[in-house]
Amino acid sequence: MNNIYIWIAALAVYGDLLKRLIPGALAVAALYVLAISILISIIIRKKSKKCSYRLSKEGKIISMMSVAIIYIYVLQIPLAYNVNMVDSVMVTLYMATPLLYIIVISKYCPDFDLTKLARPLLWMMIPINIVGIIQSFINPEFLVSTSYIETGGIVSRNLISGGAFNKYPSIFASPDRYSGMGLMQFYFTVVLLNNETAPTRYQLLWITFNFISGCIGLAISGARIRILILMLVLMLALLTFVLGVKSAKQMKNFIKLLGAATIVVLIASFAMVLDPQLGDKLFESVPIIGMMIDTFETGDATNRSSEGIEKSMIPDNISLFGEGLGSLSTGGNPPEFALSSIWIESGIFFGIMMLFAFTTILLMLVRLTFLALKRRLVMQVIISSVPFLLILVALLTGFKAAFELSAGILLGCSIAAISCKKVVRLNTLKQ
Numbered sequence: 001m002n003n004i005y006i007w008i009a010a011l012a013v014y015g016d017l018l019k020r021l022i023p024g025a026l027a028v029a030a031l032y033v034l035a036i037s038i039l040i041s042i043i044i045r046k047k048s049k050k051c052s053y054r055l056s057k058e059g060k061i062i063s064m065m066s067v068a069i070i071y072i073y074v075l076q077i078p079l080a081y082n083v084n085m086v087d088s089v090m091v092t093l094y095m096a097t098p099l100l101y102i103i104v105i106s107k108y109c110p111d112f113d114l115t116k117l118a119r120p121l122l123w124m125m126i127p128i129n130i131v132g133i134i135q136s137f138i139n140p141e142f143l144v145s146t147s148y149i150e151t152g153g154i155v156s157r158n159l160i161s162g163g164a165f166n167k168y169p170s171i172f173a174s175p176d177r178y179s180g181m182g183l184m185q186f187y188f189t190v191v192l193l194n195n196e197t198a199p200t201r202y203q204l205l206w207i208t209f210n211f212i213s214g215c216i217g218l219a220i221s222g223a224r225i226r227i228l229i230l231m232l233v234l235m236l237a238l239l240t241f242v243l244g245v246k247s248a249k250q251m252k253n254f255i256k257l258l259g260a261a262t263i264v265v266l267i268a269s270f271a272m273v274l275d276p277q278l279g280d281k282l283f284e285s286v287p288i289i290g291m292m293i294d295t296f297e298t299g300d301a302t303n304r305s306s307e308g309i310e311k312s313m314i315p316d317n318i319s320l321f322g323e324g325l326g327s328l329s330t331g332g333n334p335p336e337f338a339l340s341s342i343w344i345e346s347g348i349f350f351g352i353m354m355l356f357a358f359t360t361i362l363l364m365l366v367r368l369t370f371l372a373l374k375r376r377l378v379m380q381v382i383i384s385s386v387p388f389l390l391i392l393v394a395l396l397t398g399f400k401a402a403f404e405l406s407a408g409i410l411l412g413c414s415i416a417a418i419s420c421k422k423v424v425r426l427n428t429l430k431q
Contacts, residue, residue: 002116004045007038008413009121012406013128013181016172020145028090031405035097039104055106058364059419063106065357065364066099072354073325076346080324087326091334098403101412102419110420114383115195117413118188122210125185129213132170132178132220140166149173155222167222175221176400180407182217183226185210187386187414194379225397229389236369236385237378244376322347334399341398361415362391368418380418387415 011034018027055063073092080088105112134142135154144154153169167175189210196203218227322345328335335341342351365388372380390411394402402411 004041005117006120008117009124011035012410013124015406019173032093035409039100042104043108054110055420058368059106062361062364062419063103065360066102068357069354070096070099072350076325076350079321080326083324083326087329091326091329094334095403097405098408098412101409102416105413105416106419112417114191114417118192121188128170129217132168132217135168136220143171168220177404177406179218179221179223179226180404182214182221184407184410185214185217186230190379190382225393233382233385237382240373240376240378240381318343319347320349336398338395338399358395362388384418387411
């Protein structure tokens with residue numbers, strides 16, 4: 001079983017390298033074959049073994065809704081008369097693969113250990129971030145490949161206050177995939193920390209290194225939405241910690257932590273007062289900081305959310321079965337504004353069913369997060385809330401935010417694992 005964790009990590013981290021070696025369509029097909037092969041391996045290895053873990057009530061509902069979503073997508077393929085069937089099939093595979101990981105792990109491997117997945121994954125992310133740092137600060141063309149996309153994956157992004165900056169992909173086909181893996185690096189760092197009851201100095205250094213590396217990856221890839229997700233999750237974790245303070249010692253530690261953070265902020269502010277150009281130099285070297293400041297000052301995040309909600313409403317000219325699955329896709333990838341595309345492509349008949357299924361999954365993830373918050377389990381709050389926020393953002397902005405293959409299979413593994421619990425005693429996630 002340990003080999004399966006390595007295979008999943010390798011597919012998620014290095015799968016995009018296939019697009020440099022073989023033609024794009026063939027590479028995508030090979031990636032899906034590898035992803036399905038891993039699922040088959042899980043079924044074969046665990047089918048005859050007894051397991052002391054079982055699905056929670058929330059997990060059973062999530063698994064049922066995942067099956068329902070896959071069925072809904074498959075049923076739409078023969079009804080998409082005016083759409084190229086290849087596009088319909090590719091969109092179905094895009095959405096179904098992460099959901100299949102939820103279903104298969106929940107049924108055949110409920111003792112799936114996220115910690116064992118985190119260990120190889122975090123080691124494999126080291127070369128990814130090294131390449132990203134070199135691209136951002138030394139040589140923008142370093143290991144950039146135009147075999148899959150003409151730009152090599154480098155994307156120029158305009159700043160709200162004027163100017164532009166480049167978003168770099170590391171070895172991936174796009175910065176969006178790099179940012180997705182950056183967030184997953186942070187997520188699995190928390191998973192690893194949650195498993196360490198009394199971490200050694202080396203383990204704390206390793207966890208800190210990965211946390212910083214994940215943040216660097218998010219900055220280099222220009223992932224504004226995922227940085228906002230990270231900020232929300234950390235605020236929720238801080239709230240959980242404060243609510244869980246019960247002793248004078250815990251309060252003393254919290255005050256020390258707060259004091260240290262205040263000192264860092266004061267030092268940074270004082271340095272910028274002494275050298276006003278220091279801020280400009282910082283924004284120039286890490287432009288995503290300036291973009292995040294612009295986002296909060298102009299309320300662009302709120303405007304973007306409002307736009308996503310507005311576009312998610314049922315359009316006036318909606319038909320019963322829609323224009324056909326894949327009619328809005330580009331190259332087999334789901335379009336932006338997922339809910340809007342669901343109404344247009346799937347119509348009111350399939351759209352209502354899909355919306356019900358996704359909403360139910362979100363509610364179950366909210367419940368798991370609330371249970372962790374109620375028990376004051378800080379790490380578990382993060383582990384449960386990240387999948388919820390990713391799927392919520394995906395529904396508002398586009399399914400690529402959560403279901404893209406690299407981060408998507410990791411998301412599927414995570415949702416399945418947090419939905420299971422040990423029969424006899426509490427597991428490492430303290431369900």
